[in-house]
Amino acid sequence: MKIKYFKSTIIVALLFFAISCDNDILDKAPVSSFSGEGFYLTTSDAQAGIYGIYNSTQGVFRTNFAYWGEGRADNVKTEQSGEGLTLIQNNLNESASSANWSSLYTMISRANYAVKYIPNVYGEGDPAGNQLIGQARALRALAYFYLVKVWGDVPLITEPYTSIEQDIFVTKTNKEAVLDQIEEDLVYAVNNCTEKYNNNNDRIMINKGSANALLTKVYMWRHKYTEALATSAVVLKNPLYSLVSTMDEWGKIFTDGYSKESIFEVGYNDDQTNSLRVLYAIGSYAIFTPSEKFKASYETGDLRISYVYDTTIAEPKAIWKFLGKGVSDEDASKSHQNIVLIRLADIMLLRAEALNQLGGAANKAEALSLLNTIRIRAGLPAFETEETASTQYGNLESAILHERSIELCFEGQRWFDLVRTGRAISTMNPLNGLSEESNLVWPISTTVLNKNPNMEQNDYYK
Known part of the structure; x- marks a missing residue:
């Protein structure tokens, strides 16, 4: 409940x-x-x-959360x-x-x-x-x-x-x-x-874990990579948080809420509703649908894609991620799913990014390991070396940011990632002239x- x-x-x-x-x-x-x-x-x-x-x-x-975090991105x-x-x-x-x-x-x-x-x-x-x-x-x-x-x-x-x-x-x-x-x-x-509330409040109210996670995101915004490593380490060691194992569980992070991977959610219910359905899934009237660039960015065999949108049609009318795999885009009922603002995969990939920025063999190896953990869960092969990731995406940083784009898609992260990493203009200029x-x-x-x-x-x- x-x-x-x-x-x-x-x-x-x-x-x-x-x-x-x-x-x-x-x-x-x-x-x-x-x-x-x-x-x-x-x-x-x-x-x-x-x-x-x-x-x-x-x-x-x-x-x-979607206008600010997704609406201006690719x-x-x-x-x-x-x-x-x-x-x-x-x-x-x-x-x-x-x-x-x-x-x-x-x-x-x-x-x-x-x-x-x-x-x-x-x-x-x-x-x-x-x-x-x-x-x-x-x-x-x-x-x-x-x-x-x-x-x-x-x-x-x-x-x-x-x-x-x-x-x-x-x-x-x-x-x-x-x-x-x-x-x-x-x-x-x-x-x-508090360390924990011992109930669902641990996902929708601030505790030490969510405060450290938000502080990690602030440090990354300011490029304080050493500080981000310290706070992210605390989050990763927190027993409240662990990655879900299966794709069905991955889908329920967003449709059901309160998962073990979730760090902070904005809670809603049948009386306190949000705009998720209007944003993502009312047929031809949905505000946002997946772009052609996004649909082309998945690697073959990625198990997440079928939980994100309908891959059986050329022009999907809905984003399923928050509302559920196979959700009817003709259903105009109000949406009450929680909005997941911070989760463990987000912090793991930010930590990987910080490690890569600081450099050194040990840091690079841990960054690659964190990246591979997210990839393997999605059914993708691990990158054996940094060179393997670089061959596919140019460099390790680009591989991490690509993984954030896929793993955290439509969660209100993409635009801020582009701005934070100095890639907003180069990414968006060919699409809308941002200069x-x-x-x-x-x-x-x-x-x-x-x-x-x-x-x-x-x-x-x-």
Whole structure:
């Protein structure tokens, strides 16, 4: 049975945040009479506040995990004329729904209230309170990490709005300073979150393992390869996580959720649904389907492909991965599958990439071993040597990145991999003319610009 952030407590949390949080915290009206301090009175209030942050993640990622992570990359195409086409053709503009960061800042606002007021409930230094603050700070870090990856320089807000004296018309902060704060928050989470919950919460709530995994992804984004090796080693040794063995189990990572390979998922259910079916599987109306380039990129004999789309037809109308092998593309029912944001195969391949970047015979050998572990599970032959991988893909780095493209397809990773590794322009220029570094970020939404006179549009879109 799925555990979805304890709905009765969520209701309390949402009542609080309906008062304390605007839809766009950057444009928040001054607080006049309400104080978060008046809500955070008991341990139940503190827990409700944390559940409210998790509730925000549902809105943040329900559609945008694919718009941000797949829509501008080379694995998808579309037959539609809406935002999916805008992204694929690199015709972004400030009216695009994916250009609006409001939901991310609502998530951050909820975290800021929790970080500030939970110590009033538990007292400074209390382990139970610190554990809750660790979750809040990790979720705040998750939100800021997406903000930096999507927009670059963004406003950094770490205090809740509690006074009319506070400046509500904020400006941008250099992305490196934001990333420094992200690292600080995640290190706090690693040091203070629980090892495990001993139930499905280990997949949908932050613990030490998921905090270390997210920190690994941040280190890789910043090319801090030595640091990424340290955190990824902790994740790989964590008994909570192991690779599934069979392809049927691989398919259930996404359709059923809560697998032993999963590290962090955004949880949904029949009442709290997402856009997976609209994005990937409503017949000719699906926003994204596999591109010709993606379909040609599989190696013969790869067992994953039949779980990803229908290989028996030339033009598949659906991506099956999250919704299930053979899912009907005529079924318009709402989708409730969890969105898997981080899993073990992701961290293993990032570790392989870091090892390869650092170089040396031992590091290269371990990188190759990690790559081969993923390949063998998929029914593919192992690369016997680095030269074997290089012969097929040019070099070991390209072989690892190709494996990420296949293994993590449509999970919201591909665009960020291209940007992180400096391959976005060379990959996408032949497809949509992408040619400038300043075009790698999104425009800032008209909604944000109109409400904040101090907010400047990103340079490419001025």
